Amino acid sequence: MNDLIRNVDTPEDISAAAAELRQVGAITPNATLDVFEAWADALGTPEMAAIPGITFLRLWLRRNTLEPIITRELGQGALDDKWMEDGRARLKAYPVGVVGHWPAGNIEIQPLLSMTCALLGGNRCLVRIPKGLRDQTRQLIEKLVQSDSDHLVTSRIRLLVFDHERLDLHRAMAQSVDGAMIWGGEEAVTEVRALPFPHWARLAVFGPRISVAAIDAPSWNRPAARDVFCRRIARDVWQFDQQACSSPQVLFLETSKGHPAGEFVQALKVAFEAENRVHPRETIQASLTSAICQARASWLLEDVANSATFPTGPEWTILLGQGSEIPQPTGGRTLTVLEVTYLLEAVAKLNGNVQTLGLAMVNPESAATVAAVAAFRGVDRIVPLGRMHVFTPPWDGVDLIRIMVRMVRHVRWSSEPSEGANDGEW
């Protein structure tokens, strides 16, 4: 256990950990999946339930989830480590080597989600655990240790704990890897990407983005459907405390004749109150409370036409206004509802800052049109409301397993070269 999570203090500690990993042999995706399946079972205990995102992690680790992803990304036969025929050649996924992971500091399951993507490609992993996630990661990894008695997976990982300001250790980690998965805010990903990685290292950067929800008029002007959608939005807002890039910060609400937007906000308020009763915050940073109070005040002071609904505490906030301009995210259960005349027009103004569009549209053809426009504008995921956080590749438009494998092409000779034959005539 101690060997898996290490407090490191010198660059040599890190290069030694990487060297250990390089001694470990190959593993098939199938063998990895067996361990993951057992790990998912082990995570189903009551004490794990309090870790945010645990449900998603368990779902992600299931063979039923991962098998189709591996097959789609790496090809038929990849599960059993077989070559895939490609004309005269054959293809097979090989790991890039040792992959370093720099997860964001506040998504509890992210270090392990990131790690599993690289493990499924056969890689070995150095994972930097942010200080604030150390305890939860330890709990999660203990369950992996229990589930992997033959050390098939645990032999392939080292979790490193060191202060975020130790540039020498960040540099040492970068120099020790063949690939990196980097997650977080703008400054963090920019700094990590600038570390001295080997020239061959493959970098996958999942930088800062926001997400948007959208509801067309027919989806909310019937009370029953409206209430269902409001519950789904509340669920999407609550997950990860609205600090993940897949969390909706804004909801576009298409104007519905005869139904004022305030009607929708009241239903949303009921849904937020219900979600808060089930999942109340247990702690909050004072700076976030301050940001929430500022968001409420600045919204209402900015324009007398703006309105808002919120309780006396910082539990949740609904800001209501008009237009399609996305305000700066607050990231604290603060949803800005923007009333728009035509949903398509609002979606057409999105850009690559938007990762996910959570959609509620009754007409499938209209939904397909909106999805196509959003995709063209730079949105990478268009999903139904309530499923914005469901972690499944491609993520940020990137295949999460394939990004850390090398597709090796083996071109076989069709026949022995005969004497006098020109090059290229084999």
Place this chain on the structure above:
Amino acid sequence: MSALESRIDELLAVPPYALAPQNREPAFLALLKDELDYACSRNSRYQNYVRHWPIEVRAALKVADLPYLPVSLLKAEPAFALAEPREIKKTLTSSFTTGQMPSRIALDSATARRMSKAVAAITQDFLGAHRRPYLVVDVPGSVAKGPEMGARGAAIQGLMPFASEVTYCMRPDDAGALMLELDKLLAFAKAHRDSPVLVYGFTYILWEHFVKPLISNSVSLGMANIHILHSGGWKLLQDEAVDKKSFNRGLAQVFGCSADRVIDFYGMVENVGVIYPDCAEGNKHVPAFGDVIVRDPLTLEPVEAGKQGMIQVCSVLPTSFPGHLLLTEDLAEIVSSDGCRCGRRGTCFHFAGRVPKSELRGCGNISRSREPAYPR
């Protein structure tokens, strides 16, 4: 408006720390409600904010129920005012660093007058009423004559009613840095060695440009009968690992007085007219015309004595800007709601520092949190 002003003046006329909380609260609450009504009538945007507050103003049962404004909302250009531009006589600005916007506090004549009166009432309670030589550990230019005045200038100006004469012992060098005028200081000390003297300086300036050079030159001014007031926060001194005790000891050594002659006060330009000096028990007190509520960041409910939270300052003094109820970005601990051993009535508290900057947030963080470089 004149009726409102009369009620504010009545409260201002009461000795600042004489009222028992239960005797003060009803009138204070009623006055704040009327001031909020007045503020709403003067500014439709502010009215929009108050209208959406979860508790209707007239239904509020206590001051803590009333709509408070985050202090950062006063960082605006032009100043967020309730008065017409022609009525604004002075604009106070908070201290700020490059790239930040300062708070701008618009003062009309009435608010400015109340501000001076309030600071004088508080200071008098701590120092007595008589005038005395006033040594300012700053440059004369800090008190600008123009329409804008910074936080340092406002603090220096606020103590002028206690001055029989004013001496500034700093000057800017060619690069604009602060230089101690030692000859001038020694002459002042010689002239006033045995008389009561008032000294004011910003905390960091006092330490960096006064205490440190004088101690290193083994200067002692021999002024035992002195009161040294300072304000401006401890952040820079904490970076140098200087705590309050060693700061007080350093000043006492330089002036040749006892350390209890050093009085730290908390204040901010946004909370015009209210300063919170330390009493002999080391507590900060709330005057009759103001209040302090400490709120739990998790619930925003007022905390009990002994618990820390975010400071909300309340004041009936301003009528030219919406500064009646301000949620600050500072932390404090309520010591008690009444009964400090120093004899002052009402709430007292300990300042506990600034709200820490937010830690790195997730990937849904597009343009906030510029602080940390690497994931924490």
